Amino acid sequence: MTRTATALRPDLATAPRPSDADLPAEAERLAEAERLAEAERLGEVVRRVAADPQAWRPLVRLDGAERHWARLHHPDAPADVELFVVSWRTFERTDLHSHGGATAAFTVVEGVVHEVRVDERGRLMPRQFVPGIVATVAPDVIHDVRNERAVPAVTIHAYSPGLTGLRYYSWQDRQVRLERVVRTRRRA
């Protein structure tokens, strides 16, 4: 006698299954779940690295002419994740940008930074980050990170896949316009 899947797993006979019409929505739901899982994975990496000041503190540089990015290699970071330590002097900012397809996460280890995102209605939405708070950044997010305080700040950033290019935007009257694409593996 041939035993069918439903004979082996009676629950399969009654479990709700997406209809053909639901498949695009189901695929999108799964893709969104994967995006969230990836962002959470990177968030956990920056949390772990932030808790290890012996790893990031030697890479802090606040005496240069501009915002300083330093590549960090850490044993807790998976091979596909690029890590950076960013040193922010007063009033330094990235300008509006996105990450060229990479998912990202960052956290503050010293000072305070502000992140501004463009929401779906074209509004600039600011958020303050203090040490201990992790931001996750989906590949299509456009944001600007700033140190608006009179004291320096230091942040830890993770990207996967590694950064290969950044897209910079202008913003006016709730309209975002792509201005330039910068090919790089070192800046965000």
Ligand SMILES: [Fe+2]
């Ligand atoms: Fe960024």
